[in-house]
Amino acid sequence: MDEEILKKYGDVDTCPVRNILDRFGDKWSTLVLLVLGEKEKLRFNELNKCIQTISQKMLTVTLKKLETDGLVNRTIYPHVPPKVEYELTDLGRSLLPNLQNLVKWANDNIDEIKTNRTKIG
Amino acid sequence: MDEEILKKYGDVDTCPVRNILDRFGDKWSTLVLLVLGEKEKLRFNELNKCIQTISQKMLTVTLKKLETDGLVNRTIYPHVPPKVEYELTDLGRSLLPNLQNLVKWANDNIDEIKTNRTKIG
DNA sequence: CGGTATCCATCCCGATACTG
DNA sequence: CAGTATCGGGATGGATACCG
Numbered sequence A, B: 001m002d003e004e005i006l007k008k009y010g011d012v013d014t015c016p017v018r019n020i021l022d023r024f025g026d027k028w029s030t031l032v033l034l035v036l037g038e039k040e041k042l043r044f045n046e047l048n049k050c051i052q053t054i055s056q057k058m059l060t061v062t063l064k065k066l067e068t069d070g071l072v073n074r075t076i077y078p079h080v081p082p083k084v085e086y087e088l089t090d091l092g093r094s095l096l097p098n099l100q101n102l103v104k105w106a107n108d109n110i111d112e113i114k115t116n117r118t119k120i121g
Numbered sequence C: 001c002g003g004t005a006t007c008c009a010t011c012c013c014g015a016t017a018c019t020g
Numbered sequence D: 001c002a003g004t005a006t007c008g009g010g011a012t013g014g015a016t017a018c019c020g
Helices: A003-009 A016-024 A029-036 A044-050 A056-068 A090-118 B003-009 B016-024 B029-038 B044-050 B056-068 B090-118
Strands: A072-077 A083-088 B072-077 B083-088
Touching (some): A003 B029, A016 A029, A016 B029, A016 B090, A029 A072, A029 B003, A029 B016, A044 A056, A044 B003, A056 A072, B003 B016, B016 B029, B029 B072, B029 B090, B044 B083
Antiparallel strands (some): A072 A083
């Protein structure tokens, strides 16, 4: 076997890629980051409406994870009714171009992929 | 609300990003693509060894999905014992740079993220 | 060697109800 | 408005045994 590859992707604990993938390989994280990248700041319910099918629960969970990782910043305005705004941190913004490249690739190639899927295995 | 964002990420069925994310937002797909990107061709058991903790089942399932999407090519050599080789298709190779950028970002920022995670919420 | 088939634990995530 | 708490179904994925 190729020792080089092993070192690069082998170990779950030390491999940054796998560490990151474990985090963003969920249903919503990437999408939330992309939507936040479209605006300076967004309120909770605005996010909820942008990502049509996300549940309130999953939006909360996802935002909390992203906040923990330092990718998203959360600001509470002590109003009644409460107002909470979310925005990308510098770290979050540094990730954004990579995700947007993925978006571009997806848009460019989705037709081909869909065609492939319909072919007989 | 921002209609533009809604159009871009709103609908599950028509949005390519979400379609793609649904596919690669699993535990193994991205990793398998990255490992395949390191070599011209790899046999089943070579892949299995590269990605230490993946089970035989999940490797099979993941490879089949990637093959269906047309990202990976599967070649059977009718030997005894059988020999099967996997390689990226042109489509698969076109995705690779995007994933490698993500790897680079992960390597560059994993320390900061890990530090963030240890901070008190 | 390169799978398949089956069983089973986990946990993701949606629905619903409730709160400050 | 922006959450939290709880429940439960279904998908995810690991372990094991078997097959061509």
